[in-house]
Amino acid sequence: MIDLEGIYQTYPGPQGPVEALRGIDLRIAAGEVFGIIGRSGAGKSSLVRTINWLNRPSQGTVTVAGRSLGDLSDAQLREARRDIGMIFQHFNLLASRTVYDNVALPLELAHWSADRIRARVEPLLELVGLSAFRDRYPAQLSGGQKQRVGIARALASQPKVLLSDEATSALDPETTRSILALLRDINRELGLTIVLITHQMQVIKQVADRVAVIDGGRIVECGPVLEVFSRPQHATTRSLIEDVVPQSLPEAVLARVQAQLQQSPDASARLLRLVFAGAQGEQALLSDVIRRFNLDLNILHGQVDEVQGQPFGSLSVLARGDAGAVAQAVAQWRQAGVGVEELSHV
Numbered sequence: 331m332i333d334l335e336g337i338y339q340t341y342p343g344p345q346g347p348v349e350a351l352r353g354i355d356l357r358i359a360a361g362e363v364f365g366i367i368g369r370s371g372a373g374k375s376s377l378v379r380t381i382n383w384l385n386r387p388s389q390g391t392v393t394v395a396g397r398s399l400g401d402l403s404d405a406q407l408r409e410a411r412r413d414i415g416m417i418f419q420h421f422n423l424l425a426s427r428t429v430y431d432n433v434a435l436p437l438e439l440a441h442w443s444a445d446r447i448r449a450r451v452e453p454l455l456e457l458v459g460l461s462a463f464r465d466r467y468p469a470q471l472s473g474g475q476k477q478r479v480g481i482a483r484a485l486a487s488q489p490k491v492l493l494s495d496e497a498t499s500a501l502d503p504e505t506t507r508s509i510l511a512l513l514r515d516i517n518r519e520l521g522l523t524i525v526l527i528t529h530q531m532q533v534i535k536q537v538a539d540r541v542a543v544i545d546g547g548r549i550v551e552c553g554p555v556l557e558v559f560s561r562p563q564h565a566t567t568r569s570l571i572e573d574v575v576p577q578s579l580p581e582a583v584l585a586r587v588q589a590q591l592q593q594s595p596d597a598s599a600r601l602l603r604l605v606f607a608g609a610q611g612e613q614a615l616l617s618d619v620i621r622r623f624n625l626d627l628n629i630l631h632g633q634v635d636e637v638q639g640q641p642f643g644s645l646s647v648l649a650r651g652d653a654g655a656v657a658q659a660v661a662q663w664r665q666a667g668v669g670v671e672e673l674s675h676v
């Protein structure tokens with residue numbers, strides 16, 4: 331559905347050119363919810379804006395729904411952009427128009443008749459849960475309701491792709507969850523391809539199928555969300571994931587364990603972090619090794635969660651046992667597909 335090849339974006343700057351995008355290749359399939367995450371200045375906005383040609387890249391090609399945007403005339407580009415809806419962090423609603431009229435705007439601009447507009451807008455207001463608010467003005471709405479108007483407006487021209495530029499960044503966590511659930515429903519019901527850029531891993535966790543991590547204008551990691559969460563390869567990914575899955579042991583917990591072991595030393599003790607995802611989360615991972623290898627396992631820190639309906643978690647444990655027992659337990663976990671890393675020597 332979306333194909334980016336060799337995208338470079340250079341902006342002029344007071345201290346010389348700024349290279350915002352440095353060779354991006356990305357393929358997003360029809361019907362996917364695809365997340366792009368990165369820190370401030372990583373190049374997220376520059377990237378998402380090349381997908382509707384609001385940013386013309388310095389180099390590279392963008393193909394959306396079979397059309398190479400760089401090859402189109404202005405009229406063809408206007409036509410192609412109807413396939414690409416967009417929602418924004420600050421909603422971009424017109425204050426002087428009601429909810430209904432904001433959603434109707436793109437259709438008015440396309441010279442639709444009032445009857446046709448009504449037939450399109452009313453079901454959209456229903457879809458986003460705002461039928462009762464149709465005559466209100468943006469100033470009379472909450473942030474979440476404003477974003478629902480933004481979503482309905484973006485869907486008015488029946489796009490194939492919806493781009494979301496930090497659409498939940500200005501919302502509280504609960505409203506964020508409800509907007510993301512709405513986007514997921516729309517993706518399922520309408521088969522819409524959704525590309526969302528965000529700096530929040532929570533957003534990726536709740537809604538994306540695949541994620542690309544962008545850093546310094548390059549994609550440093552890309553894959554299915556569950557895979558990237560369980561085996562992050564790049565330091566930037568790890569630190570972004572820390573928000574939703576602890577990647578290390580809090581200093582205070584580590585200090586407590588070290589103090590305990592100083593009082594009663596144990597040469598077999600190892601501090602391990604286990605990461606499990608999907609089917610592994612349903613197995614008796616701990617009790618099995620405890621029984622089989624006669625291990626002592628203290629759970630020190632961790633979290634069990636769900637990503638895309640699959641169990642996913644990380645547990646930090648202190649493992650102790652007879653000579654070789656901990657190593658055998660580690661081997662068994664690894665064989666079962668559980669990620670095991672040694673946190674530090676204690």
Ligand SMILES: Nc1ncnc2c1ncn2[C@@H]1O[C@H](COP(=O)(O)OP(=O)(O)OP(=O)(O)O)[C@@H](O)[C@H]1O
Nearest residue numbers: 341342348350368369370371372373374375376377
């Ligand atoms: N129009 C512009 N002119 C000059 N430099 C720009 C322009 N737009 C972006 N940049 C620079 O390009 C780099 C990438 O910016 P971009 O807005 O794409 O990042 P971002 O990841 O979306 O950041 P944020 O999350 O803070 O919005 C930054 O160094 C930024 O300062």
